[in-house]
Amino acid sequence: MTLWMVDDVPARMIYAGKRWRITDTPTRLRHSVWEAPRESSLGLYGWRFQGTDEDGLSLVFDVYKGEDGWHVQRAYDY
Template identity: 35%
Template sequence: MPQLQEYVEIWTDDAGSPRRLVWRTRRFRVTDRPTTLVGPAEWWAPFGDHDVSPGRAPLAITGWRFQASTDDGETHVFDVADDDGRWRLLRVFD
């Protein structure tokens, strides 16, 4: 599935979990427990070619997946990632 090239506005709670989202001028509220998306930690990139047996490269939160709904009932599952201080929309599932 191709990644989208859209940015969205996201409001988070004190722990950094998404709570609200504005996408294409529509306001959504997060209606489930957000799931973290993880990937190799950025600081690990210079060591990426090294063998880390028997473990794996250190992981970091790279984004979030959550369900969100508008007041009139439009609901989607969103994948988002922090892109240098802006939230990039990765995928939308209907």
């Protein structure tokens, strides 16, 4: 997964071979909401946002930044 930021806020990403535009106002997530692997928990933070692909499919994504980059924790319909 690749995540591009504008002014330190998610703006677009590539995930599962698709380009996604962030189409709402991202919400910053803190430690207490994560069920991420224990080795990634130090300094863990992330975002929740709606992403829309080029076909118009919209999903909600929870993403977190681990030691080796950004990861999708969860993607779901709303």
